[in-house]
Amino acid sequence: EAGVTQSPTHLIKTRGQQATLRCSPISGHTSVYWYQQALGLGLQFLLWYDEGEERNRGNFPPRFSGRQFPNYSSELNVNALELEDSALYLCASSFWVRAGAGMTDTQYFGPGTRLTVL
Amino acid sequence: ILNVEQSPQSLHVQEGDSTNFTCSFPSSNFYALHWYRWETAKSPEALFVMTLNGDEKKKGRISATLNTKEGYSYLYIKGSQPEDSATYLCAFSNPDKLIFGTGTRLQVFP
Numbered sequence: 072e073a074g075v076t077q078s079p080t081h082l083i084k085t086r087g088q089q090a091t092l093r094c095s096p097i098s099g100h101t102s103v104y105w106y107q108q109a110l111g112l113g114l115q116f117l118l119w120y121d122e123g124e125e126r127n128r129g130n131f132p133p134r135f136s137g138r139q140f141p142n143y144s145s146e147l148n149v150n151a152l153e154l155e156d157s158a159l160y161l162c163a164s165s166f167w168v169r170a171g172a173g174m175t176d177t178q179y180f181g182p183g184t185r186l187t188v189l
Numbered sequence: 190i191l192n193v194e195q196s197p198q199s200l201h202v203q204e205g206d207s208t209n210f211t212c213s214f215p216s217s218n219f220y221a222l223h224w225y226r227w228e229t230a231k232s233p234e235a236l237f238v239m240t241l242n243g244d245e246k247k248k249g250r251i252s253a254t255l256n257t258k259e260g261y262s263y264l265y266i267k268g269s270q271p272e273d274s275a276t277y278l279c280a281f282s283n284p285d286k287l288i289f290g291t292g293t294r295l296q297v298f299p
Contacts, residue, residue, distance in 0.1 A: 074232070075235070095299075097254060102260070104286070104287075106289075108217060112291070113277070113278075113289050113291035113292060114233075114289040115289075116286045116287065116288065116289075119286055121286065127285050127286050134216055161232070161272075162234070163233075176282075177223070177235050178235065178287065179232075179235065180225075180232040180233045180234075181232055182231070182232050183232070
C-alpha cells in the first residue's frame with residue numbers, strides 16, 4: 072500500500088512569492104493534516120482537512136491556506152512568503168479509532184517538502 | 190496554551206544500554222497520547238497510541254507507559270541498537286489536532 076506522498080521535495084522561493092505544496096493521502100484516509108517544522112522548533116500544527124472541509128487551523132496567519140480535493144489530496148498555499156517561512160512542511164493522513172469516551176487518530180506522515188525562502 | 194514537554198532533549202548511549210525518556214502533557218481533558226519515531230531523512234513513524242490510564246504498550250524492545258492522572262508517559266528502549274537512533278516524539282490529542290513535544294534525540298553508539 073502506498074504511503075503519504077508529498078511534492079515537491081524541495082522548493083526555493085524568494086520573499087513575497089507564493090508557494091504551493093501538495094499531498095496525497097493513503098488510500099481510504101479522508102483526513103489530511105499539515106505541519107510546519109522550523110529550524111530548532113517542534114512540529115507545529117497548521118491545518119486539518121476532512122471530507123473536503125477545513126476542520127481546524129493552528130496559530131498561523133491567513134497567508135497560510137489550503138484546500139482538500141474530492142480525491143482527498145490536499146494543497147497548502149503560502150502567500151507573501153517571508154524568510155521565517157523557511158521550514159520543513161509535513162503532511163499526514165489519518166483514520167480515526169475509538170479512544171476512551173471519544174475518538175483519536177493515528178497519523179501517517181509523508182516525507183515532507185523543504186521550503187527555503189531567500 | 191497546551192504544552193507538551195519532553196526530556197531529555199538529547200541522549201547518547203552505548204549499544205546494549207537500556208534507556209528511557211519522558212513526555213509530560215496536560216492531565217485534564219485527556220483523549221490520547223501518541224509516540225512517534227522520526228529517523229533522519231525519513232517520515233515520522235507511529236509507534237503507539239495510548240488512551241487509558243495505566244496503559245502499557247510494547248513493540249519489540251520498545252515499550253511505553255501512561256499515567257493520565259499526573260500527565261506523563263515514559264518510553265523505554267531495552268538493549269539499544271544503532272538503528273534505534275532517531276528523534277522520539279510524543280503528541281497529545283487535543284482532540285482534533287495533535288500537539289507535539291519537541292522530541293528526544295537519541296543517538297546509539299556501536
